[in-house]
Amino acid sequence: xxxxxxAPSILAADxxxxxxxxxxxxxxxxxxFHIDIxxxxxxxxxxxGMPVLQAISKxxxxxxxxxxxIVEPDRYIQTFADLGADNLTVHFEAxxxxxxxxxxxxxxxxxAGVALNPHTNIQLLEDVIQDIDLVCVMSVNPGxxxxxxxxxxxxxxxxxxxxxxxxxxxxxIEIDGGVTDKxxxxxxxxxxxxxxxxxxxxxxxxxxxxxxxxxxxxxx
Ligand code: DX5
Ligand code: ZN
Numbered sequence: 001x002x003x004x005x006x007a008p009s010i011l012a013a014d015x016x017x018x019x020x021x022x023x024x025x026x027x028x029x030x031x032x033f034h035i036d037i038x039x040x041x042x043x044x045x046x047x048x049g050m051p052v053l054q055a056i057s058k059x060x061x062x063x064x065x066x067x068x069x070i071v072e073p074d075r076y077i078q079t080f081a082d083l084g085a086d087n088l089t090v091h092f093e094a095x096x097x098x099x100x101x102x103x104x105x106x107x108x109x110x111x112a113g114v115a116l117n118p119h120t121n122i123q124l125l126e127d128v129i130q131d132i133d134l135v136c137v138m139s140v141n142p143g144x145x146x147x148x149x150x151x152x153x154x155x156x157x158x159x160x161x162x163x164x165x166x167x168x169x170x171x172x173i174e175i176d177g178g179v180t181d182k183x184x185x186x187x188x189x190x191x192x193x194x195x196x197x198x199x200x201x202x203x204x205x206x207x208x209x210x211x212x213x214x215x216x217x218x219x220x
Contacts, residue, residue, distance in 0.1 A: 003218075004215070004220065006030045006032075007031060007033070007034040007174070008025050008028075008030050008034060008197060008201045008207075009036060011145045012146070012199045012203065018052075018055065022056060026060070026062065027208065029212050031063065032062055032063040032064070032065040034065045034198075035053060035066045035067065037053070038069045039071060041071050042070050042071045042094050042142075043069040043142050043143035050079065050083060053080075054083050060084075064084055064087070065086065065087040065134075065174075065194075066085040066087065067136060068080075068090050069091060069115075069143065073088075078108055080108075081108040086111060088105045088113065089115050090114060092114050092120055093116075093120060111134060112132060113133060113134035113174070114132050114134075115135075115136035116135065116156075126167075130167055130168075130169045130171075132169070134172045134173075136174040137175050137176070139176060140176075145199050146199040146203075149179070157190040157192055158191060161173065172194055173191050174192070174195075174196060175187050175194070175195050175196065176196040179196060181213060184214055184218050195218065197211075200214075201214075
């Protein structure tokens with residue numbers, strides 16, 4: 001089994017000191033940078049866009065995991081590849097032709113991810129799971145950091161793990177929203193491979209230690 005990956009969400013960083021927070025993640029035991037792009041249409045919030053991602057890319061020394069909470073993500077696939085995204089995750093609910101979108105992400109040289117809103121059933125991925133590198137299970141309603149974790153996530157993660165095994169797929173399971181040291185271990189036991197953590201990391205007094213602690217308690 002591979003070690004659980006920890007992906008601090010830059011949405012909770014200090015945007016006036018972004019370079020400082022990026023260097024912190026570089027130095028820490030974190031595995032990925034999780035970057036939330038929101039358009040104010042798919043979700044009721046606007047985060048940041050291309051110039052900020054470009055600035056992050058310049059300093060980030062780890063995998064850049066971009067989570068698009070936008071409508072019509074196909075319009076921007078090549079742009080995100082050019083900006084240095086390693087993983088590009090689109091929302092199931094935002095894609096009319098999901099299979100085509102996944103192929104386009106891979107053709108642009110990135111890993112292809114699909115995020116599911118809390119109400120979206122895992123079985124909807126049955127016919128496309130083998131084409132997905134990463135499923136991001138939303139454990140809050142997307143749009144904001146700092147929300148409370150939705151407990152039904154465990155059931156979804158277990159169902160997703162079963163689906164991945166039954167289809168012999170090679171898909172990672174990422175959990176996004178409300179992750180803390182209280183639920184991290186149980187999420188990994190349910191089948192999670194990657195844990196996104198925003199507020200829990202950046203609002204803590206010693207983020208490097210917080211990341212190290214998450215890493216330690218999620219050892220498989
Ligand atoms: C929510 C975002 C999350 C968010 C997580 O829409 O997709 O990545 O930044 O933040 P926390 O860990 O604070 O719930
Ligand atoms: Zn996210």
